[in-house]
Every structure is written in C-alpha cells, then in structure tokens.
Amino acid sequence: MTILFASDLDRTLIYSKNSRGTEVNEQDLSTVEWVDDKPVAYMTNKGIELFDQLPSEISFLPVTTRTASQYQRITGLFNAQYQPTYAIVANGAVILENGEPLVEWSEKIKQQLKQDCTTIEHVLPQLQAYAKKGFVLKVLQAESWFVYMIIDEKMFSVEELENLSNIFYEQGFTLSHQGRKLYIMPNCINKSIALQFVKERIGATTVLAAGDSYLDLDMVMSADHGFIPSHGEAVQKIDSLPPHISITQQTGVLAGEEILKIVSNYLL
Ligand SMILES: [Mg+2]
Structure with a gap:
C-alpha cells in the first residue's frame, strides 16, 4: 500500500516571517530556506520532527507553484540525505523525477499552452x-x-x-x-492533473492532499482526504464543506504542524 501525501509548500507547510503568525517563539522554529544566507522560510521544530518521522508507507510529494530552482532552495527540508523521488513544481508544468524534469510531461504542457492561447x-x-x-x-x-x-x-x-x-x-x-x-x-498548468500523473506512475492507492490557495483547491478536493489551513485563500472558495475535507483549527505555521500531525497519525 502506498499513500501519497501531496502537499503545497508555502503557507501550507512552510512559512515566511510575514505569514507564520506570532504565536510561536523564535526558539521553537527551524529555518528551512535561506536566500543569500538570510533565513526566509520556517517550520516549527515539532513540525520538522513529525515530517522526518512520517511512516514509510506514506510517500511525500511536494506540489508547489515555485520553479524548480526556487524549490531546490528549501534545503532545510529536502537536504542531501532526503530528496523526495517526485516533486511537482511550477504549479504542475514540471514534474521532477529524482531531481530531473520529465521532458515528455513539460512538452505536452507547452503544446497545450499554444493550443489554448495561454x-x-x-x-x-x-x-x-x-x-x-x-x-x-x-x-x-x-x-x-x-x-x-x-x-x-x-x-x-x-x-x-x-x-x-x-x-x-x-x-x-x-x-x-x-x-x-x-x-x-x-488552466492547463494545474497541480491536480500533474498529481494524477504521479499517482498512476507510482501506483498509489490513497492520496492525502494539503494546500492553502485557490491553485490548490482542485488537488485538495479530488484527494481521498484534503486539508486546508484555516488562513488559506481556498477556504473562501468553498460554499459547503465536503466530509473528506478538513480545515485546520490553527493558523500560520501552527496550521502546517497540525496537518503533519494528522497525516502522521493517518495509519493508526
Ligand atoms: Mg501555498
């Protein structure tokens, strides 16, 4: 059994100084990204611990609107010892497999962009x-x-x-x-479509998905269980909450920790 945990990164799992909230003390936070040696993104120490200890049946799939090079800056989470096999970047236009873009996927997207005039x-x-x-x-x-x-x-x-x-x-x-x-x-650059491709490629049986923005909503809704941080833009786009979707109680960086806690207990 393979469970795929597909998660957006910014404002879902990792947070800038502006978006992380004020409830957490500096010493309870870990830096996960640096730009020019300056810390720019954070998770709670507890969140990092939960992430590191996710059960082996759960495969983590980062799904981000960041470009590949922006994604590769998050070395506090994806260090040399731990690189997810797949990552969806550029909002689904690029799928990285062992760090390399799947050319056939991106070629298909390029053709679609031309066809759609987008x-x-x-x-x-x-x-x-x-x-x-x-x-x-x-x-x-x-x-x-x-x-x-x-x-x-x-x-x-x-x-x-x-x-x-x-x-x-x-x-x-x-x-x-x-x-x-x-x-x-x-519209053809879509996290949900790219996720479906990876799901089939690895033969995952169950998908858990998390995301905060409108660009995450399709992916979260089509998962077996979806999570939306309560501060997220996506919350405003839902009229009524389907039973397979959870909105976090916490906001900011603590919402990221809350999602990781639920996912790590998923098999219990
Ligand atoms: Mg986000």
Whole structure:
C-alpha cells in the first residue's frame, strides 16, 4: 500500500516571517530556506520532527507553484540525505523525477499552452494597461510557464481582483491572490492533473492532499482526504464543506504542524 501525501509548500507547510503568525517563539522554529544566507522560510521544530518521522508507507510529494530552482532552495527540508523521488513544481508544468524534469510531461504542457492561447506572450501585452495602475509593482515570469505580479496589497481592491479574474477567466486562466503575489495561471498548468500523473506512475492507492490557495483547491478536493489551513485563500472558495475535507483549527505555521500531525497519525 502506498499513500501519497501531496502537499503545497508555502503557507501550507512552510512559512515566511510575514505569514507564520506570532504565536510561536523564535526558539521553537527551524529555518528551512535561506536566500543569500538570510533565513526566509520556517517550520516549527515539532513540525520538522513529525515530517522526518512520517511512516514509510506514506510517500511525500511536494506540489508547489515555485520553479524548480526556487524549490531546490528549501534545503532545510529536502537536504542531501532526503530528496523526495517526485516533486511537482511550477504549479504542475514540471514534474521532477529524482531531481530531473520529465521532458515528455513539460512538452505536452507547452503544446497545450499554444493550443489554448495561454502562453506568456499572450498575457504580457494585456498587462500593460494594468502596469500603470498603482497596485502593480512588478510583473514577473516563472520560466516560460506563467506570469505573476508583485502587488501593493493596500492599493489592490476586491473589485480589482474580481475584474481581473473575470477578464482572464474567459480566456482560460485562473487568478490566485497570495499575499503580495497575484498569479495568472493558465488552466492547463494545474497541480491536480500533474498529481494524477504521479499517482498512476507510482501506483498509489490513497492520496492525502494539503494546500492553502485557490491553485490548490482542485488537488485538495479530488484527494481521498484534503486539508486546508484555516488562513488559506481556498477556504473562501468553498460554499459547503465536503466530509473528506478538513480545515485546520490553527493558523500560520501552527496550521502546517497540525496537518503533519494528522497525516502522521493517518495509519493508526
Ligand atoms: Mg501555498
């Protein structure tokens, strides 16, 4: 029996200083990511311990919107001794197998992007009109896959998000607002579809999935058991809670620990 524990990383298992909350003392936190030798992401010590002791029947599958190189920075969790066999990065556009991208998978996504007219070249010209608005601080690209913006949250209204969501929805994109980042994600780049591929490849019998954002919702909903941190954007997108979905009681970095606690007890 193989149980797959597919989990988003940022704001689900690992947390920045801004998103981790204030309930946990510095000495109870471990750094899991550094940028230029500066700590940037954390888990609780207890969370790390639970993660390290997950039963061998449970295979961990990271599923992140980070690019491969951003993912590989999380050395506090995925150190030289422990590398998951598979990782889904770039929101599902890339599947790493033993650290190497599966070329046939990404080629399929590239063709689909062209067919759907949802390539970066299609999005960028449309964003010029918004670049003049005060809320857009930067427009960035995740390799050749998708566009995301760094926004000024104080100047960005719910109406603005709805307006942009509607415009891009009709063209085949999903928008996700996560703190200072606003993702414009082509629908064919989807964590859930990539997860299904890995599930079949390893012959997993059961999938547990966790995620906080709108981009995680399909994956969490289609799992046998799904977990959403209570602070997550995904919580707002659910009308009624299906019985196989749990929302954490805790928020911030403690929500990550709570999910790991439930997953580590799954077989008991
Ligand atoms: Mg997340």
